[in-house]
Amino acid sequence: MADLNHPLDDPSADPFAIAAEAASDIRRLTGVDRHDIAVTLGSGWGKAAELIGETVATIPATEVTGFSKPALEGHVGTLRSIVTPSGKNVLVIGARTHYYEGHGVRRVVHSVRTAAATGASTMVLTNGAGGVRETWTPGQPVLISDHINLTADSPLEGATFIDLTDLYSARLRDLARTIDPSLDEGVYTQFRGPHYETPAEVQMAKRIGGDIVGMSTALEAIAAREAGMEILGFSLITNLAAGIQTTPLSHAEVIEAGQAAEPVISSLLARVIGAL
Ligand code: 8IG
Numbered sequence: 001m002a003d004l005n006h007p008l009d010d011p012s013a014d015p016f017a018i019a020a021e022a023a024s025d026i027r028r029l030t031g032v033d034r035h036d037i038a039v040t041l042g043s044g045w046g047k048a049a050e051l052i053g054e055t056v057a058t059i060p061a062t063e064v065t066g067f068s069k070p071a072l073e074g075h076v077g078t079l080r081s082i083v084t085p086s087g088k089n090v091l092v093i094g095a096r097t098h099y100y101e102g103h104g105v106r107r108v109v110h111s112v113r114t115a116a117a118t119g120a121s122t123m124v125l126t127n128g129a130g131g132v133r134e135t136w137t138p139g140q141p142v143l144i145s146d147h148i149n150l151t152a153d154s155p156l157e158g159a160t161f162i163d164l165t166d167l168y169s170a171r172l173r174d175l176a177r178t179i180d181p182s183l184d185e186g187v188y189t190q191f192r193g194p195h196y197e198t199p200a201e202v203q204m205a206k207r208i209g210g211d212i213v214g215m216s217t218a219l220e221a222i223a224a225r226e227a228g229m230e231i232l233g234f235s236l237i238t239n240l241a242a243g244i245q246t247t248p249l250s251h252a253e254v255i256e257a258g259q260a261a262e263p264v265i266s267s268l269l270a271r272v273i274g275a276l
Contacts, residue, residue, distance in 0.1 A: 036088045097110070143177075148209065153219065198242060
């Protein structure tokens with residue numbers, strides 16, 4: 001689905017130059033010269049923005065070069081610049097482009113590359129996802145310890161070989177556990193979506209070492225690492241994955257579980273960001 005009006009859909013365009021342009025749009029629109037930390041808010045995590053600190057500016061993502069219109073309600077479509085009590089500038093990305101939208105991986109990782117171009121050295125990626133482990137319960141946040149990328153795609157172009165050992169920083173996971181020692185962690189498995197998995201696919205994910213199933217994050221984490229950022233990942237388990245939970249999955253249910261957990265996980269996320 002190439003769109004001739006979209007700068008990232010021109011194969012001869014340099015995605016890093018477009019990210020640099022987006023970063024200068026953000027500087028101009030927020031008046032903030034440099035961001036230290038970026039956080040992408042996935043489903044269930046939206047309320048964290050208010051708790052991170054004082055909002056300096058909120059801008060519609062569509063005013064920033066290369067950002068796509070939100071595909072889904074509940075995916076906010078704004079970028080916010082927030083200053084924490086300790087004086088760090090946080091770029092809050094409420095505008096995620098999912099791989100299943102079919103616009104290609106350049107658009108999926110554009111927000112991450114833009115965050116890096118604004119100066120951010122830490123990328124916090126959050127999502128709502130399905131849990132493979134029977135002991136987890138809907139509404140529970142977990143740390144992402146590693147990932148399995150089942151999209152068969154990569155944000156890296158050409159012979160770009162990037163090491164992904166410790167992709168989800170052990171240091172940052174330890175730091176998150178100083179805020180909430182009860183946080184469990186697991187391996188995030190990115191499927192293409194937008195359909196949920198079959199029970200057989202969930203069993204496959206489990207056997208290959210997956211604990212969490214979702215439709216985002218892994219491709220973004222790879223791009224963040226390419227950009228030299230340190231990465232922290234959180235999943236909100238909104239449902240047990242198909243076949244682990246015996247009732248059918250519904251999007252409404254997923255949204256509802258997210259809303260119920262929102263106050264607790266938002267405060268957790270804000271406290272972790274405050275400690276970064
Ligand atoms: I929320 O069970 C949410 N997102 N792939 N599977 C996948 N993505 C999800 C799920 C799930 N729940």
